[in-house]
Amino acid sequence: MHVNDNNKTKLHTGKVWLVGAGPGDPDLLTVKALRVLQQADLILFDNLVSEAIRALFPKSVPAFYVGKVKDNHSIAQQDLNALLVKKARQGLNIVRIKGGDPFVFGRGGEELLSLVQAGIDAEVVPGVTSASGCTTAAGIPLTHRGLSQGCTFVTAHGETELTLNWASLAGLRHTLVFYMGVSRCGMIAEKLLSHGLSPETPVALIENGCRPEQRDIIGSLHELPTLVQTYRVQSPALIVVGDVVQMASQLRAGPALDLLNQSCA
Ligand SMILES: C[S@@+](CC[C@H](N)C(=O)[O-])C[C@H]1O[C@@H](n2cnc3c(N)ncnc32)[C@H](O)[C@@H]1O
Numbered sequence: 273m274h275v276n277d278n279n280k281t282k283l284h285t286g287k288v289w290l291v292g293a294g295p296g297d298p299d300l301l302t303v304k305a306l307r308v309l310q311q312a313d314l315i316l317f318d319n320l321v322s323e324a325i326r327a328l329f330p331k332s333v334p335a336f337y338v339g340k341v342k343d344n345h346s347i348a349q350q351d352l353n354a355l356l357v358k359k360a361r362q363g364l365n366i367v368r369i370k371g372g373d374p375f376v377f378g379r380g381g382e383e384l385l386s387l388v389q390a391g392i393d394a395e396v397v398p399g400v401t402s403a404s405g406c407t408t409a410a411g412i413p414l415t416h417r418g419l420s421q422g423c424t425f426v427t428a429h430g431e432t433e434l435t436l437n438w439a440s441l442a443g444l445r446h447t448l449v450f451y452m453g454v455s456r457c458g459m460i461a462e463k464l465l466s467h468g469l470s471p472e473t474p475v476a477l478i479e480n481g482c483r484p485e486q487r488d489i490i491g492s493l494h495e496l497p498t499l500v501q502t503y504r505v506q507s508p509a510l511i512v513v514g515d516v517v518q519m520a521s522q523l524r525a526g527p528a529l530d531l532l533n534q535s536c537a
Contacts (some may be wrong), residue, residue: 293401295482296322320371353386406481411524426454442467447514474517
């Protein structure tokens with residue numbers, strides 16, 4: 273197949289890179305992600321790819337928004353999968369870049385599967401997932417000797433009804449990180465409390481983590497819905513539940529809104 277693009281005649285099938293952009297700070301982009309961006313013929317990016325990272329896209333490479341926000345998808349997943357296949361068959365090297373890590377609540381598996389099934393050469397470039405980047409920026413270690421022996425990443429938003437085992441989650445007694453949880457904070461608090469977690473369990477809301485506008489709001493599980501409402505927490509935000517949250521007052525570099533320690537800055 274011959275396709276003219278940027279005055280180059282393509283005689284071969286291109287390749288698709290599913291790239292993780294990390295949570296927003298361009299310094300958290302991997303060296304490999306930056307290298308493939310610099311070699312791309314076409315870039316397709318999500319809404320969670322920060323402005324600072326978009327500024328690193330080479331100016332000569334066409335870049336299109338293909339993001340999804342709640343109830344507003346710029347392109348259906350199926351159509352996007354088909355577009356990736358079509359453009360790769362035209363010989364283009366495509367970077368499909370997403371927030372965080374493509375394989376953590378990022379639909380990277382679905383996109384890779386569709387490419388593999390179509391016989392397209394594809395590779396995943398992992399990124400720093402927001403649970404890791406944002407908690408670090410907030411001074412919260414995901415595990416800490418004496419406080420938490422593990423960590424579970426949970427989505428609060430399912431394609432269909434959520435089928436989480438709340439008794440197991442509450443019974444783990446270790447760090448829980450909820451993605452896409454802001455609009456369901458009431459349900460999260462209610463389920464964890466009714467399955468035995470203490471109302472005083474520390475929680476953190478981290479909004480716009482790893483970006484200049486990051487906000488950390490720290491309090492207790494029983495007040496989670498009130499915190500979201502009072503501070504008008506908006507997506508993207510993570511909810512971190514567990515004793516490790518109390519480390520933020522000692523480990524965070526900058527000021528945090530810390531209701532546990534009564535030091536609001
Ligand atoms: C569709 S999931 C994508 C997760 C992504 N693949 C990752 O590994 O971080 C979107 C959710 O990730 C979380 N998230 C992503 N970036 C974030 C950020 N910079 N600050 C806070 N939460 C973030 C939020 O919970 C958001 O609703």
